[in-house]
Amino acid sequence: LLTNSQPATIQLSVASNMEWSASSTSNWLTVSPTSGKGDATLTLTVADNPSVNSRTGSILFKTADEEKEITITQPGRTLSVSATEISIDEEGGTSDPITVTTDGTYTVTSSESWATISQSGNSFTVTAAALTGDTRTTTITVSLTGLKNGESLFRNIKVLQRGASQDFTVTGNGKTVTFKMIKVKPGTFQMGHAGSEDVYTQVHSVTLTNTYFMGETEVTQGLWYAVMGQSPTSDGDKWESQYGIGDNYPAYRISYEDCQKFLTKLNQLTGQQFRFPTEAEWEFAAKGGTKSQGYTYAGSNTIGDVAWYEDNSGGKTHEVKTKKANERGLYDMSGNVWEWCADWYGSYSSGAQTNPTGATSGSYRVSRGGSWNNTASLCRVANRDYYAPSYRGHCLGFRLAL
DSSP, X not given: OBOOSSOEEEEEEEOOSSEEEEEESSTTEEEEOOEEESSEEEEEEEOOOOSSSOEEEEEEEEOSSOEEEEEEEEOOOOEEESOSEEEEOXXXXXXXXXXXXXXXXXXXXXXXXXXXXXXXXXXXEEEEOOOOSBOEEEEEEEEEOSOOTTOOOEEEEEEEEOOSEEEEEEEETTEEEEEEEEEEOOEEEEESBTTOOOTTTBXXXXXXXXXXXXXXXXXXXXXXHHHHSSSBOSSSOBOOTTTOOSTTSBOOSOOHXXXXXXXXXXXXXXXXXXXXXXXXXXXXXXXTGGGOOOOSBTTBSSHHHHOOOTTTSOSSOOOTTSSOOOTTSOOOSSSSSEEEEEEEOOOOOSSOEESOOOBSSOSOEEEESOOTTSOGGGGSTTOEEEEOTTOOOTTEEEOOBO
């Protein structure tokens, strides 16, 4: 016979024309009555099993002529939960219910006060307070109670609350550089130039379904050097004072292919998966994401407030974060340097799209944002340009996505 770990009673029928006796081999298993003559109904009583281990006992039936044995196996306590990780927005809120499957009683505890537990029957929810700083984590522990001394059975659930930004620090080649990534929440927006009938710029609806992070600034010369140990490449290109040089200036004269080597090394150093943004991710972020005010440039209708461009740059790049940020706290998405995107350059779809990644092939990669060397019209958030992946220019840099 097989029972569960909880107390149980089992009815057995005995058919006999002789005197018989019944006895248990285990103190957690009893039988009643323990003797008789002729047919009878026996009751086996199985005690609670407060252990994570299974156990086996027997009931022995004897007459003058023979002996029979019934084996009773009782499993130990079990515990499972329906999730191993919970993600909650920085604005706070309550998770979906997490189901607990067990044959015992359990408790749920949190290791941090910002994550509170509401338990009801075989499920519980986690409520996180609003977050104003960087990403934080805690552990929710589901534990069985009433086990034998020295035994434990628990399951841990990671609670991840990503902040509106995340800071990363890279140390290498004699430099330590910290940079910030800004959260961009999912949303739907109109991508392209209003009123344009050109298939390369026509307005179409785009929905992004995933949260992602964008670099607060363009990749700086300091970060590039900390990762790569050269400025900027090993085959003759370099940064020059006439176009801006210094740790807080944007990296330029960086080809799309150069950037792939940088991303590989950066990901090895950080254990992250940094990448280029898609063109749609770039434009959505430049427009302010879900906080967009519909500006022509990244954060303003007055370009001089947010961008270094032809009329105010003095013919060179400028240190990042010296103009106003856009609605999402991103700097220099209009002007300073063009920024590589992941997409091959191609025409836009006229219909609505979800998470587009551009043309499937091509000869040129998309660049966005305009630069210090461009007119205001080329620095609009909806404007597009393109370069060959091997091209290096003193107006061309990039920004990280995560």
